[in-house]
Amino acid sequence: MARRPLPRILSNGSAQLARSRELARTAADSATDVLHPLITITRGLRRLAAAGRRRWTETPKERRGALLFLVASVVLVVALAPYGPLLAVITLMAAAAWQGRERSPRASDGPDESQTQRLKSLYDALVPHFSAAEDPEPLYSHGGAWDKAFPTYAFDGGGRISQLVVRYPAYFTDGEPEARARIEHLLAAKSGRGREYHFTWDEEGNQLTVGVLLPLPVDIAAQRFVTTPGETVLGFTDPTRVQRTLPVTCGERRRDVPPVVWRTGLRSTEPHLLAVGQPGSGTSTLLRSIALQALRHGDVVILDGGGTGEYACLTGRDGVLAVEAGLAGVTAGLEWAATETERRLIAANQAHQAGDPPPDDTRRPLWIIVDRPTAFTHLAATDGRKDPQSLLQVPLRHGRPANVTVVVAEQLDNVDALSDPVRRHTRARVVLGPATAAQLESVLGAPPRTTPIDELPPGRGYARLGTGPVHRVQVPATPNPYDDATPDALCEAVLDLLPPRTAPADGETIPEQDPPEGESAPVPAGEEAESEAGSASEAADARSRPAAQALAKEPLPDPAKEPDPVPVLTEEPLPDPVPVLTKET
Numbered sequence: 001m002a003r004r005p006l007p008r009i010l011s012n013g014s015a016q017l018a019r020s021r022e023l024a025r026t027a028a029d030s031a032t033d034v035l036h037p038l039i040t041i042t043r044g045l046r047r048l049a050a051a052g053r054r055r056w057t058e059t060p061k062e063r064r065g066a067l068l069f070l071v072a073s074v075v076l077v078v079a080l081a082p083y084g085p086l087l088a089v090i091t092l093m094a095a096a097a098w099q100g101r102e103r104s105p106r107a108s109d110g111p112d113e114s115q116t117q118r119l120k121s122l123y124d125a126l127v128p129h130f131s132a133a134e135d136p137e138p139l140y141s142h143g144g145a146w147d148k149a150f151p152t153y154a155f156d157g158g159g160r161i162s163q164l165v166v167r168y169p170a171y172f173t174d175g176e177p178e179a180r181a182r183i184e185h186l187l188a189a190k191s192g193r194g195r196e197y198h199f200t201w202d203e204e205g206n207q208l209t210v211g212v213l214l215p216l217p218v219d220i221a222a223q224r225f226v227t228t229p230g231e232t233v234l235g236f237t238d239p240t241r242v243q244r245t246l247p248v249t250c251g252e253r254r255r256d257v258p259p260v261v262w263r264t265g266l267r268s269t270e271p272h273l274l275a276v277g278q279p280g281s282g283t284s285t286l287l288r289s290i291a292l293q294a295l296r297h298g299d300v301v302i303l304d305g306g307g308t309g310e311y312a313c314l315t316g317r318d319g320v321l322a323v324e325a326g327l328a329g330v331t332a333g334l335e336w337a338a339t340e341t342e343r344r345l346i347a348a349n350q351a352h353q354a355g356d357p358p359p360d361d362t363r364r365p366l367w368i369i370v371d372r373p374t375a376f377t378h379l380a381a382t383d384g385r386k387d388p389q390s391l392l393q394v395p396l397r398h399g400r401p402a403n404v405t406v407v408v409a410e411q412l413d414n415v416d417a418l419s420d421p422v423r424r425h426t427r428a429r430v431v432l433g434p435a436t437a438a439q440l441e442s443v444l445g446a447p448p449r450t451t452p453i454d455e456l457p458p459g460r461g462y463a464r465l466g467t468g469p470v471h472r473v474q475v476p477a478t479p480n481p482y483d484d485a486t487p488d489a490l491c492e493a494v495l496d497l498l499p500p501r502t503a504p505a506d507g508e509t510i511p512e513q514d515p516p517e518g519e520s521a522p523v524p525a526g527e528e529a530e531s532e533a534g535s536a537s538e539a540a541d542a543r544s545r546p547a548a549q550a551l552a553k554e555p556l557p558d559p560a561k562e563p564d565p566v567p568v569l570t571e572e573p574l575p576d577p578v579p580v581l582t583k584e585t
Contacts, residue, residue, distance in 0.1 A: 037097070039100075044096030045092075047096075048095065111153070115159065119153060123140070123149055126149070127141060127144075130168045130172055132171060149166065150165065153165070160192040160195075161191040163209075164187075164209075165209050184451060185451070187199075187210055191210070193453075195212050195213075196451060196453055197450060198238075198240070198450050199451075200449075213238060216473075217474060218457050219250050219251070219477075221476060221493040222478040222493050224296075225259070226246055227246075227261065227293075232262045233259045233260070234260045234473060235259070235475040236258060236259050236474050238258065238471070239258045242259070244261070245258050245259070246258075246259045260465075262465060268400060272406040272425050272426045272428065273405075274408050274423070274428070274429050274443075275409040276409070276410050276432075278412055281432040281434075282475050283409040284306070285475055285477070285478050285479060286409070286475045286478075288310070288494070289475060289476055289478040291311070291367070294367040295320070297365060299364065299366050300319060300321065300366075300369060301337060302314060302369045303334070303368070303370045304324070304371050305373055305374070307375075312482055316502055317498055317500070318500055318501070318502045327379045330388055331376075331388050337394075338394040341402045344361075344362040344403065344404070345398055345401065347361075348401065362402065365405060368404065370392070373389050376388045377389055387419070389419040392408075392419070392421060393421040396421050396422065396426070406426070429443055429445070429464050432460065435452060440470075444462060444464040445464065446470055459474055461473055477493075
């Protein structure tokens with residue numbers, strides 16, 4: 001059978017279609033050139049109309065009548081003026097043409113010479129890590145094309161890389177943390193030091209996305225955050241992984257920022273917190289911020305190992321049971337905290353067995369804030385006493401059902417000196433100040449997704465709650481209001497959050513009568529301790545009395561003998577022994 005020739009339209013149809021497309025494109029370009037003024041004026045009229053509508057919406061309702069009267073007056077004057085309508089139309093067209101012009105310059109088709117050189121050097125630095133001799137078609141090779149490895153890139157105003165997508169071969173071991181760390185360190189060094197980069201690894205697509213993180217806000221001062229009981233704001237972070245925002249006040253402005261919220265209470269999986277950092281990194285600021293938030297719904301016991309008076313502003317405040325800085329006072333406070341935890345557990349258990357709700361005194365949160373406990377460990381070992389850290393075992397282990405929360409802060413160099421219960425039961429972790437990647441991973445349990453930098457503002461670091469992700473965090477500015485170097489605005493912000501001073505309790509005096517010969521002074525009624533000996537301490541504050549009673553476990557000395565020094569709950573030992581109160585006529 002003879003083969004019939006194809007129709008003419010099919011044999012040369014591709015050439016005709018190409019010519020038709022070229023003619024259509026030429027016609028469209030010509031029409032665009034001719035109608036460009038009309039398009040510009042139409043775009044300008046649309047922008048002017050949008051601006052007028054926005055101005056009308058922003059105008060208060062009580063001023064809209066005056067605005068309408070003004071517009072009507074202008075229209076009337078233009079209509080009555082000679083050549084007024086014509087001049088008005090010309091003015092309107094000129095304004096529309098000015099508003100409808102192309103404002104943004106056209107983006108260049110590719111990077112300039114300096115940007116190309118930066119990408120080329122970055123590509124050459126990645127060749128030893130992403131190449132293999134057995135690869136027949138290597139993506140990375142010396143003298144290769146960098147545009148295939150970097151499909152997306154962006155630069156900031158200074159010419160440094162702000163965003164980059166890196167393709168890498170499938171045989172790269174992206175599942176090993178060591179291999180990832182090498183690539184991240186290299187990219188951070190070649191892209192520009194002094195900035196924090198966020199790395200997102202896509203193992204399925206063999207791509208790495210590098211982004212530059214903006215600095216966290218440092219102008220957020222201490223204030224009353226919008227939280228529920230049991231929620232504590234540790235600081236503020238990036239909006240990448242946090243779905244919640246809080247309204248905060250920064251000077252006279254009010255904005256919404258994403259927080260790092262730590263939840264405590266009966267249903268918390270991270271009931272206790274450990275904060276570590278270098279000196280001056282802001283751990284004391286974090287503890288003050290936590291204490292001010294805890295005083296809204298609970299009681300606080302503060303044990304200061306620094307001895308610098310960082311928490312003097314909380315002394316005697318309503319809800320602050322004790323602020324101790326000496327070894328004797330700290331030991332007494334921790335003993336009372338352990339006893340109080342056991343009492344709460346027993347009371348709650350009895351209520352549960354009886355089918356009743358827990359007592360109110362067991363449901364009120366109790367916070368034990370300890371700053372630098374390793375300092376007391378050394379002092380206790382010198383005096384041959386028990387390590388105060390061992391007294392934290394009961395509140396740490398059984399504190400969650402008893403509504404007892406423990407917050408410990410320690411310097412980064414002394415983390416190894418912390419006791420095993422402290423390191424095991426503090427599942428919420430915060431690291432402030434400069435730290436290496438190894439130190440961050442050892443404290444937080446996981447490396448951060450960002451590159452740590454050497455210079456950080458006070459209160460800046462990383463936080464991780466349990467097994468969650470590692471967040472960047474900036475602690476709200478909560479300085480010591482009694483420090484002369486603190487700005488007045490920050491001092492006022494902290495002082496406004498302090499509870500009022502607690503009214504002194506009615507102290508019980510000792511009757512002035514001569515005791516019988518050979519007998520010690522009788523103990524005043526109402527001051528009986530759990531031990532067999534009575535307490536001879538002076539009347540203390542009603543809230544700090546349990547801590548004072550914990551010290552009264554030794555019998556009173558005989559007045560006929562030389563009195564021994566009595567331990568006093570002060571930050572520094574008294575220079576001379578304090579005689580015991582006796583009955584005198």
